[in-house]
Amino acid sequence: ALIRGKDQEIWKSSYGNDICRLAQGMPGRPDGTDTIKFIRRSDVPPNKKVTYGKKECTIRPTKAEKYRVRLTVGGDKLTYHGLTATQCASLITTKILLNSTVSTPDARWGSLDIKFFYYGTPMIEYEYMKIKLSEIPQDVTEHYKLNEIVHSDGYVYIEIRKGMPGLKQAGRIANDRLVEHLAQYGYHPTPNTPALWTHETRNISFALVVDDFGVKYVGKENFDHLVAALKDLYEITVDEKGSKFLGLTIKFNYQKRTVDISMPGYVKKALLRFQHIARRKQRSPHQWNKPIYGQKTQYAEETNISPPVSATAKTLVQQVIGTFLYYGLALDFSMLVALSSIGAQQNNPTERTMSELVWFLDYCATNPEVTIRYHASDMILWTVSDASYLSESNARSRAGGLFYLSNKPKDPSSKSPDLPPRNGMIYALVKIMQNVMSSAMEAEVGAAFLTAKQACAMRTTLKELGHPQPATPLQVDNQTAVGFANDNIKHKHSKAIDMRFHWIRDRTRQGQFIVFWAPSKVNLADYVTKHHPPAHHVEMRKTFFHNNTQHLANIVVSNLLQGCDSTSILRTYTTRAA
Numbered sequence: 001a002l003i004r005g006k007d008q009e010i011w012k013s014s015y016g017n018d019i020c021r022l023a024q025g026m027p028g029r030p031d032g033t034d035t036i037k038f039i040r041r042s043d044v045p046p047n048k049k050v051t052y053g054k055k056e057c058t059i060r061p062t063k064a065e066k067y068r069v070r071l072t073v074g075g076d077k078l079t080y081h082g083l084t085a086t087q088c089a090s091l092i093t094t095k096i097l098l099n100s101t102v103s104t105p106d107a108r109w110g111s112l113d114i115k116f117f118y119y120g121t122p123m124i125e126y127e128y129m130k131i132k133l134s135e136i137p138q139d140v141t142e143h144y145k146l147n148e149i150v151h152s153d154g155y156v157y158i159e160i161r162k163g164m165p166g167l168k169q170a171g172r173i174a175n176d177r178l179v180e181h182l183a184q185y186g187y188h189p190t191p192n193t194p195a196l197w198t199h200e201t202r203n204i205s206f207a208l209v210v211d212d213f214g215v216k217y218v219g220k221e222n223f224d225h226l227v228a229a230l231k232d233l234y235e236i237t238v239d240e241k242g243s244k245f246l247g248l249t250i251k252f253n254y255q256k257r258t259v260d261i262s263m264p265g266y267v268k269k270a271l272l273r274f275q276h277i278a279r280r281k282q283r284s285p286h287q288w289n290k291p292i293y294g295q296k297t298q299y300a301e302e303t304n305i306s307p308p309v310s311a312t313a314k315t316l317v318q319q320v321i322g323t324f325l326y327y328g329l330a331l332d333f334s335m336l337v338a339l340s341s342i343g344a345q346q347n348n349p350t351e352r353t354m355s356e357l358v359w360f361l362d363y364c365a366t367n368p369e370v371t372i373r374y375h376a377s378d379m380i381l382w383t384v385s386d387a388s389y390l391s392e393s394n395a396r397s398r399a400g401g402l403f404y405l406s407n408k409p410k411d412p413s414s415k416s417p418d419l420p421p422r423n424g425m426i427y428a429l430v431k432i433m434q435n436v437m438s439s440a441m442e443a444e445v446g447a448a449f450l451t452a453k454q455a456c457a458m459r460t461t462l463k464e465l466g467h468p469q470p471a472t473p474l475q476v477d478n479q480t481a482v483g484f485a486n487d488n489i490k491h492k493h494s495k496a497i498d499m500r501f502h503w504i505r506d507r508t509r510q511g512q513f514i515v516f517w518a519p520s521k522v523n524l525a526d527y528v529t530k531h532h533p534p535a536h537h538v539e540m541r542k543t544f545f546h547n548n549t550q551h552l553a554n555i556v557v558s559n560l561l562q563g564c565d566s567t568s569i570l571r572t573y574t575t576r577a578a
Contacts, residue, residue: 002057003135007067011057015069016137022071022119022164026143033120035162038144041151043159044128050157051077053131054166073129073166080168086175087194089207091330093461094214094246095261095374095426097196097207099405100465101216102257103376109252109259110215110223111242114178115235117211118170121163121177130155171210177233185229190464193457198464205465207245214245248330257376260546261424263331267368270323271361274316278365283534285338285363286356306352317342317349317357324364332370333428334537334544335360337398337528340430344393372424373546378407379467382420383455384475385429386525387447389440392432397443400528401429401451403458409473415486416516417473422524425544429454430528442497444481447525448474449501452513459512471514477523485515 002011017030025032044050051074058068101109133141133150141147146156163170179189186200195208203218204226217223223240230236243250251260271278321343328335338360345353385401392398404425409417429451437443452474459469476482483489484497485504507513520526527540 010067011069012135012137014065014067015055015071015135016140017065018069018071019136019140021116023144026140029140033116033162035119035160035164037159037161038146038149039157039159040149041155041157044157048126048128049078051075051127051129053129053158055135056165070165071131073127073160073164073170075166075168075170078127078168082169082172084168084172086171086210087189088209089195089214089246091246092427092458093193093196094207094248096405096458096461096465097205097214097216098250098259098261099374099377099423099426100205100379100467102252102254102259102374103379103405104216104218107216107218108220108223108254109242109250110217111239111245112213112215112227112230113237113239114211114230115237117178117234118163118165118167118174121170121173123160123162123169123173127160127167128157129160130157132156174211181233182229185225187226187229193461193464196461196464209246212245214242246330247326258373260371260373261331262369262371263327264369266327267324267364270327271365271368273323274320274361276358276361276365278362279358280362281366282359282362283366284532284537285335285360286341286531287359288531288533306350309349309351309354313354314346314349317346317353320357320361321346324360329428331372332367332545333425333430333528334367334541335364336428336430337531338363340398340432341392341531344432367541370541371546372544374405374424375421377405377421377423379405379462380408380420381455381458381462381469381472382406382475383451383472384523384525385444385447385451386477386520386523386529387433387437387440387443388529389437389443391530395436397433397437397446398529399429399431399433399443399447399450400525401447401454402525402528403427403429403451403455408470412470415514417514419475419518419522422543424546427454427458428528438497441478441480441484442501444476444478445484445497445501445504447529448476448481448485448515449504451525452504452507456507456512471511474513474515475518475523475525476515477518477520477526479517482515482517485513 002008020026020029020032022035023032023038024034054072054074056070056072060066060068098109101107133146133154133156136146136156150156160167163173186202187197188200190196190198196205197208198205202222202225204215204222206213206215206226215223215226227236227238247263247266248261249264253259321339324335325339328339338356342353342356342360381403382405383401383403385399387400388398390397402425404423406420406423409420411417431450433443433446437446455472455474459472462469480489485508487505487509504513504515508515524543
């Protein structure tokens with residue numbers, strides 16, 4: 001479609017550049033890499049399949065070549081029996097690394113990007129594909145004499161000799177090549193944390209996501225050593241400020257020892273993609289259940305029995321969940337409860353599901369930007385868990401857990417440590433427990449189990465980064481659950497509890513966790529276990545996120561809607577924000 005439009009010459013020229021880069025190059029166009037070779041149809045081995053070539057077209061304003069066409073391989077038509085999986089650093093690993101940067105004296109952050117990472121890796125066994133001759137620029141056709149070898153079907157056949165995007169094995173063989181190359185310079189992946197790398201002697205570590213490096217280093221010479229090592233084999237782009245990584249916009253203040261992460265414009269682009277026009281301001285990401293006062297347990301609403309929707313609407317639900325789930329995990333975890341509730345219905349969505357989806361999108365339009373700030377700390381992991389009993393459909397309960405890095409407990413031997421200064425959250429656990437819990441205590445123990453299990457992986461990552469951990473404090477607001485975890489109660493009905501949950505008692509005995517009680521009013525994980533009213537969301541955004549100006553506006557509007565006096569509101573919250 002693009003080569004039939006008004007900018008057809010731009011796109012055809014870019015396509016020609018990419019073909020020459022993959023082949024043997026030509027005067028006036030990029031140099032070749034011998035990744036592909038044009039052949040006749042009769043030269044394809046009889047035992048090999050021939051796949052199609054797919055053109056990926058993008059506009060990349062920040063790149064040297066703004067209009068980009070990349071020829072990729074239709075890997076779904078090819079068979080490969082070797083290993084194809086590669087590991088990538090997670091958001092959690094990246095956030096821990098950012099915290100480590102601001103918490104380590106004289107540490108700095110930078111990022112690197114390998115150009116054409118999937119290209120150029122030698123392959124033992126060649127693959128084959130075909131592309132249309134009519135789409136190739138005339139000068140490229142003449143230079144490679146393609147009219148002489150084109151098949152009667154109008155396609156030119158290609159022998160793929162090196163790695164290319166689209167091949168099932170491309171990522172694996174490119175990563176294996178990188179591991180082998182960097183090992184010569186003393187860089188190795190850590191044993192237990194996927195795609196976290198350290199050096200044998202130098203004070204440098206980095207998270208690797210395909211071809212992107214998020215690098216923490218102490219001493220510019222260590223960063224330069226990594227850059228030089230990569231340049232020996234690859235063409236790379238260097239960003240010494242490290243302002244972009246994993247889709248995050250990263251801003252450091254080394255004097256104040258803070259780092260802010262955000263994703264400007266992500267929500268607005270998503271709303272534009274789904275053509276959503278907000279109906280009204282929504283301060284809550286979901287409809288909330290008004291509590292029944294005097295009743296201790298607040299049960300879930302009745303089962304959704306509204307009419308089902310079309311397959312197109314079902315696809316829309318799945319696309320919205322997929323788009324905003326990454327944003328929720330990366331930054332705005334206030335969305336996760338709503339996303340999990342809608343996601344539980346995505347296989348059989350109804351008209352009510354669509355109503356909840358529109359409500360959620362209105363909330364996104366009301367809160368389009370969010371920033372999380374991390375402060376320097378002792379890099380000690382703190383966790384908070386909570387559960388809401390029978391609050392979901394089919395008699396299920398919801399578990400919640402929050403994780404942040406802060407200072408050491410004032411009294412390490414205390415079984416009830418004082419809460420440290422709060423820091424930005426590195427992860428929010430939001431999960432509907434599939435088993436039916438037999439009591440509120442079992443739900444609380446189940447939430448503690450899920451939180452502690454996630455914390456074990458974080459403890460390992462922190463240790464591999466040089467931040468050994470004492471027993472991890474795990475805050476719970478249920479006394480019986482604390483007694484169960486610490487083995488301080490007599491077991492009667494608790495003997496029938498899900499046997500997986502007894503794991504938390506074993507880990508507590510081993511000294512990996514300190515499970516302690518704190519009142520519900522200071523249990524932050526309560527926020528991700530229930531459908532709260534709008535006023536609570538407005539207040540909690542101030543606690544979790546750094547958008548001071550936007551938060552102040554939200555509070556003022558919310559309270560005005562409730563009929564409060566505007567002058568007193570402005571005076572109160574302006575003072576608080578200052």
